[in-house]
Amino acid sequence: xxxxxxxxxxxxxxxxxxxxxxxxxxxxxxxxxxxxxxxxxxxxxxxxxxxxxxxxxxxxxxxxxxxxxxxxxxxxxxxxxxxxxxxxxxxxxxxxxxxxxxxxxxxxxxxxxxxxxxxxxxxxxxxxxxxxxxxxxxxxxxxxxxxxxxxxxxxxxxxxxxxxxxxxxxxxxxxxxxxxxxxxxxxxxxxxxxxxxxxxxxxxxxxxxxxxxxxxxxxxxxxxxxxxxxxxxxxxxxxxxxxxxxx
Amino acid sequence: xxxxxxxxxxxxxxxxxxxxxxxxxxxxxxxxxxxxxxxxxxxxxxxxxxxxxxxxxxxxxxxxxxxxxxxxxxxxxxxxxxxxxxxxxxxxxxxxxxxxxxxxxxxxxxxxxxxxxxxxxxxxxxxxxxxxxxxxxxxxxxxxxxxxxxxxxxxxxxxxxxxxxxxxxxxxxxxxxxxxxxxxxxxxxxxxxxxxxxxxxxxxxxxxxxxxxxxxxxxxxxxxxxxxxxxxxxxxxxxxx
Numbered sequence: 001x002x003x004x005x006x007x008x009x010x011x012x013x014x015x016x017x018x019x020x021x022x023x024x025x026x027x028x029x030x031x032x033x034x035x036x037x038x039x040x041x042x043x044x045x046x047x048x049x050x051x052x053x054x055x056x057x058x059x060x061x062x063x064x065x066x067x068x069x070x071x072x073x074x075x076x077x078x079x080x081x082x083x084x085x086x087x088x089x090x091x092x093x094x095x096x097x098x099x100x101x102x103x104x105x106x107x108x109x110x111x112x113x114x115x116x117x118x119x120x121x122x123x124x125x126x127x128x129x130x131x132x133x134x135x136x137x138x139x140x141x142x143x144x145x146x147x148x149x150x151x152x153x154x155x156x157x158x159x160x161x162x163x164x165x166x167x168x169x170x171x172x173x174x175x176x177x178x179x180x181x182x183x184x185x186x187x188x189x190x191x192x193x194x195x196x197x198x199x200x201x202x203x204x205x206x207x208x209x210x211x212x213x214x215x216x217x218x219x220x221x222x223x224x225x226x227x228x229x230x231x232x233x234x235x236x237x238x239x240x241x242x243x244x245x246x247x
Numbered sequence: 248x249x250x251x252x253x254x255x256x257x258x259x260x261x262x263x264x265x266x267x268x269x270x271x272x273x274x275x276x277x278x279x280x281x282x283x284x285x286x287x288x289x290x291x292x293x294x295x296x297x298x299x300x301x302x303x304x305x306x307x308x309x310x311x312x313x314x315x316x317x318x319x320x321x322x323x324x325x326x327x328x329x330x331x332x333x334x335x336x337x338x339x340x341x342x343x344x345x346x347x348x349x350x351x352x353x354x355x356x357x358x359x360x361x362x363x364x365x366x367x368x369x370x371x372x373x374x375x376x377x378x379x380x381x382x383x384x385x386x387x388x389x390x391x392x393x394x395x396x397x398x399x400x401x402x403x404x405x406x407x408x409x410x411x412x413x414x415x416x417x418x419x420x421x422x423x424x425x426x427x428x429x430x431x432x433x434x435x436x437x438x439x440x441x442x443x444x445x446x447x448x449x450x451x452x453x454x455x456x457x458x459x460x461x462x463x464x465x466x467x468x469x470x471x472x473x474x475x476x477x478x479x480x481x482x483x484x485x486x487x488x
Contacts, residue, residue, distance in 0.1 A: 211470035228454030243309035
């Protein structure tokens with residue numbers, strides 16, 4: 001029982017760390033259209049970098065399983081987006097359907113939350129190998145979550161959401177980590193085969209959402225050269241960051 | 248066969264893959280733009296996949312690779328300004344500007360050089376990786392050459408668009424062999440070369456291929472084509488022997 005509590009607490013720490021990703025936005029003042037473009041480019045680079053990491057992790061467990069999961073993730077975002085366009089009415093929006101900004105925010109928080117389920121299973125199965133490395137893995141995942149919080153906050157902040165709420169939604173998006181880590185830890189043998197599907201699903205959903213919503217929005221708001229440079233550099237920064245955290 | 252010849256052979260074959268692309272008969276009317284957009288998206292997904300495969304290589308000093316990546320991004324930014332192609336639309340002939348065609352070929356030549364570095368660096372890691380990258384880039388060259396043919400002046404016929412496609416890819420085998428020579432002679436440069444290729448490919452996708460696709464077709468179909476293309480490259484890259 002004590003071990004279970006530990007797994008949960010460790011998972012919770014990693015979720016709270018995601019909120020730290022909102023902190024840099026305390027220094028961002030007025031949100032101009034150009035800044036919206038840049039923030040979306042930053043989020044695109046970070047999320048594509050995160051999905052590159054997920055794909056590398058998933059294909060270690062099984063290439064086909066990851067591929068199948070990724071295609072399901074694409075379909076999931078396609079469906080969610082259609083549903084949001086059709087059904088989620090937003091006050092003050094005469095045509096019906098959520099406004100583009102609101103839809104984009106819902107998609108980002110949804111995708112990042114879904115991806116946390118897969119990460120939670122990954123934490124749990126990693127701990128399943130024994131508790132010796134638990135503290136180390138927790139620190140690694142907590143640090144790894146910070147740029148994901150940056151990505152979420154970049155999209156929310158560009159829609160004029162306050163910093164505290166950015167932090168709040170970032171943490172919410174990571175709450176599935178502790179929730180999923182416990183059962184995955186208890187039933188490693190049952191969860192392990194599902195892992196590449198889940199990781200692939202998260203990666204596919206993230207890549208597709210970036211290409212469908214976040215990048216086009218970025219190109220709309222600032223020059224293509226600027227967006228391209230920010231997105232490529234933040235992707236490289238994310239790859240470096242993941243390598244350093246993994247040791 | 249000498250390994251340098253193998254590199255030359257694979258990179259040349261990848262460059263020649265532009266020939267079928269130059270022969271594509273584009274539909275006319277409203278559908279044409281969409282198909283051009285999807286071809287760009289296919290090329291973008293393939294290039295992202297090649298960048299992923301290069302970035303996923305283990306045992307590379309991460310800091311050096313990242314520094315190389317920044318250089319690669321900077322290289323594309325700088326060459327775009329120097330060659331005056333920063334605001335070039337890849338898909339449409341610009342009637343007001345007679346130099347459009349030449350600038351277009353220059354853009355494609357720059358692509359080909361970055362892809363050459365990618366093949367050369369991949370070959371220096373191991374042959375199977377390099378061959379896979381050459382294959383991915385060969386497949387990517389087909390829609391790329393097709394969009395070049397679609398955008399160059401329609402009055403000039405097939406032979407010219409095939410010629411332009413091959414000509415603009417000439418840098419690919421050259422850069423592949425020189426990168427391979429450098430990386431095998433001085434192995435400490437390998438992380439830099441790998442990183443450079445990743446940065447250059449990423450920035451090409453972000454500043455040219457994706458914006459050009461979004462201008463031609465809806466974001467949903469573009470995102471679908473690009474992410475499925477990326478998925479296939481990742482899958483096949485992982486299944487590689």
